[in-house]
Structures are given as C-alpha cells and as structure tokens.
Amino acid sequence: MATTQERVESQVLAPAGERTEKYRSLRSDVWRQFKRHKGAVAGLILMALIVLAVVVGPLVWPPDPYAIDTTVANQGPSADHPFGTDNLGRDLLARSLIGGRISLSVGFAAMLVGLILGTAVGVIAGFFRRLDGPLMRVTDLFLALPILPLLLVVVMLFREPLKQSFGEELGIFLLVVVIIGATSWMTTARVVRGDVLSIKEKEFVLAAQSIGTRKRNVIMRHIIPNTMSPVMVSAALGVAGAIITESALSFLGLGFPASFPTWGRLVFDGRNYLHLNPAWILAPGALISLTVMSVNFIGDGIRDALDPKLRSR
C-alpha cells in the first residue's frame, strides 16, 4: 500500500517543484517512534524471547513434563532440572514451557475479547446518547455481579457441551477465554465512554458532520483513534489480569484440569510446598511477572507511538 501511495505522490508532486520530503507511511512512522522508546523495545525483545521459549522450548528440552519420578521429588535447581522438580519429580522447566503456551494464549485471547467488547460498548454508549443509560447500567450490572458463583454456574453449564463439540483442550480454552473476557471488559468500557463523550464534542467531529461523513466513519476515523491511549493501557493491564484470573480459575478447579500445567496452576500447586521447595513457584512466578511487565512496556510504547504529538521527528 505504501508503495502505491509513494508512486502516486511522486507523480502528483513532481511537477509541483521541489520535493524534499519523502512520503512516510503511518506504519513506518509508528515503528520509528516505537523504536525510540527503550522500555518498549526491551519489552518487545523479552516478550519475543518468552514466546519463542514456549513455542520452541518443549521441542528442544528433552524431559517429559508429565513423567513422574519420585526419586527426584522436590529438588532445587540443578543441571538436570534448571527450575527444579515438583513433589512428583516432574521437571519444572518442561512444565513451565508447556504451560506457558496455555497461559500466554489465554492471556492474549481473553485480553482481545475484553478489549473489543469494552471498546464497542464504550464507544456505542458514549456516541449514541439513547443507548448510554441502558449500556452503562449493564456495565454496572456486570461490575456488581459476584464473579465466583457466576463462574461456577457457567462452568457447570457449558463445560461438558463445549468439551464434546471442540475437544477437551480447545473447549476449555474457549470457555476460559470467554469467561475472562466477559468479566473484564467493564473498566475499558467506562474509560472509553468517558473519552468518547469528550471527543464527540470536539470541533473536528462537527466538521466531519458538516462534510456529511457517515456515522460509522466518524466513529472509525475520528472517535476510536483518539481513544487509543486508554485502550492501549487497559490492553496491557488486561493481559496481566487475564493470566492471573486464569491462575485463579485453575486453582478453583474451574479452568484447565490439573494435568495442564499453566503458570498459575504451577504457582498454586507449589504454594503448599513453599517451605520444602521454594524454587517450585519461583520460575512460573517470575515468568508471569516478566510477561506482564513486558506487555505493559509494549503497551506504553504503542500508545506513545500512535500519538502524532509525541512522534517528534
């Protein structure tokens, strides 16, 4: 796309005289600014390493994450088991790597669900005055819902049907993602609604209206891009929150079955052995923290890079 525009530009502007400024596409501008944010780049590298580790790691690291060997139970870090072993002698590095796949995918997928739902509700509530009241009351309702009893009911109702139609792993994955997404969109919706309320009164929205821009385009072109800052922040926090909620769900036996070693599951299993084997919770705990931190940095970087005012040149 950039190349066609570049071509058009040079055709159009060549006769107009000196063309000192090169055409810059939005994407390259954003990337250039993103690269300037040191924290964001560090976060991106860290994130890439974690993703690479959980994707490639299980193929490279030989021990079977499910193989029980009680002769080596509850060991600290060693050359054979860099992260130590759990109470059944299973290798924690292998378990962390395989578990990270689930934790990360749940984290990102649930964040996306919550973000899209929250942004949609927030934008619609803020933009259409008539829907504001009803949608915000629904948001209040979700905020006021006692989440745990709700989760119990939802899992009871939908676990088996989903398992049957999508298979055990995918069925539970969908269930967990939807549950976390559906219970985490409210703050995003409220923040976005507040922003939309102020943005839609700006003169550039009025200008779009006087041009005859359709409502859909006003929202997509003028409203949503200007609400990106809070959305990026809640996205970053959303990943962290989703990973932690998934841990809590696993702990309650509502998420993935005990045999799936997600990071949260590892931490909760290890906490009973804290005095015997503190290394058990260290590795998955550190992985959760590192992921959350790098996502936060990346979110910061994207937010800044998307704001043309901060994109100095």
Add this chain to the structure above:
Amino acid sequence: MSTETLSGGAAAPPRAREVMVDVKGLKKHFPIMKGVFRRQVGAVKAVDGVSFEIYRGETLGLVGESGSGKSTTGRVILQLDQVTEGTILFEGHDLTQLHGEDLRSLRPRMQMVFQDPHASLNPRMTVGSIIGEPLSEHRQGSSDERQQRIGELLSLVGLEPKHANRYPHEFSGGQRQRIGIARAIALNPDFIVCDEPIAALDVSIQAQVVNLLENLQDVLGLTYLFISHDLSMIRHIADRVAVMYLGKIMELADVDVLYNDPKHPYTKALLSAVPVPDPEVESARKRVILEGDIPSPANPPPGCVFNTRCPIAQERCSLEVPVFRELTPGRWVACHFAE
C-alpha cells in the same frame, strides 16, 4: 441600495441579486432538564426568531457579543443542530425538512470554517487525509485524482503540496486555519459559514486569513456567512451586516449604511466602542457605555430584549416586542423608536 460588493468582481452583480439562503423565523431552544425525572423546566433561547436572507456571492456579517447566539445560528443553518422552529431555504430546499441521504447530498454545497484551528483538525490524521476526507466521503475521483486535488487545495490556501504528509500539530495556528479552509472548499461549495475563523488567531495572522478568504471568494464565487465579534473586521469583509443580541437580530443593513448611520441603540453602543485610528477623532469620540451584562437567554426580559440596558428605553419597551421592520429598502431594525 447601492451595494458594491467589496470583493470586486464577485459572482453576482449588485442589482440582480439572487437569494441563496433564506432563513425565516429561526428558533433554537436548548431544553433545561431538572429533577429526578429529567423534566423540562425551561429553555435556553439561544436563537429566538431570526429572519434574514443571504444573497449569492455576498458576505453577510453576523456580529454580536458572546452569548448572543451567533454561532448557534451558523450551526443550525448547516443543520449541525436541529432547529426548534422556523425554516431554512437553501436554493429552495427546506433544510429543516431534509434528513439522511437527502441532506447528505446537499452537504457538499455548504461548508463551515471553525473558530478554533486546534480543535477542528483531528490530531491523529495527516493533513492530506483531513482535506481528502470530504472527497472520499462523497466518492469524488479516484485515489490518484484525490491526491492531485489535495495538492491543488493546499497550494490554493497558501501551503505546499508536500505538507500533506504532516500532522496538524506541526503547523502554526494560521496554517491550521488554512488547512481548515482547504477542507471546507474541497467539495467546491457555494456557501460557507465562517464561525469566528479569526478569533483564535494572532492579530498579525488575522489579516492573512481574511485576505485568503476574500481571494477565495473572488476565485470560487463563494457566499459567506461571516460570524465575528470583531466590528472592524466585519466592516472590512462584509457586504451586509446583521447585529444580534440575545438570540434576536437588532439591525440588518448594508455595511456602509450601518456603520455610518446606525439606527438601533444597541448598534450605536457597539459601534461607539470601536477605536478610530486617528488621534483627533479618537479623542473626540463619544462612547455609549452600556450598563450591566447581557441577560440570561434562559430568562430573557419581556418586551424588547435590549430594554434592560437601552439608554433610550421607555415603558413601552418592556411591554411590547418591537417588530423587525424594514425602515427603508434593505435596512431592517427592531426598535420602536428607530426612524
């Protein structure tokens, strides 16, 4: 009635004047809601029954102090706000009765230049896409042609085509206002509402922007409704002037007639506040000082809205609403005592 259009060879010769916009009995009331049940307890009468005509090729100046309803009038004419009452005929189409696509298809013919050049441009869009938005919304030309047109428009308003890739915050206030003007003329409109286009600019830049607007009027044959509180600027740019006070028009006349011989006491007071760039005249200038503030449009005084501050008010003024009448052809006043 010897209006020479200041802009020289504008579209219409002075005599054979064609009405482009005809506003009749326009009212815009904003409801005031109160209480648990959000019942309407009153209304802010921002515009309360104004009527005027705008002729093709002319500039109608609309002056008044803050809160007199000038901007609301402009917005309502362009249907950016719903009217409460009245009709707005734009070349025979009653805009108040048009909705959806019918109204949208007329939008390209009438545009607006906004007051605050910092708020009227989307900070997340490049200048090229801001100016190109009206073109792509109304599907004018291919993508290549649109790029070409954006370059032309930028040159027309005194910027360079290469600026299309930049963002609004990289420009000064005057340049941003030029971008706003380029957006407004992108669709070749006939009628432009200029809502205090120079109020937010430096004095040194104001003249440039006004000259640009005048040049564009000559080149493109535009008709302006020029809203401002700057009396000197209105005198410079307008062909006819309407003076607003508290949602009503007090006086409407050709610019020279109005400035040389104001009939309404409010117009007299306003004009007496304009400094004259001649020390002798300036020292001899008599000022009519108005007491108090403009009353609340939620609770306008009975009778003539100006009676609370009028130096020549009598009992009749607080009882009877003065008729907006044509004193001599083309010269309208709303005062019991004007003659």
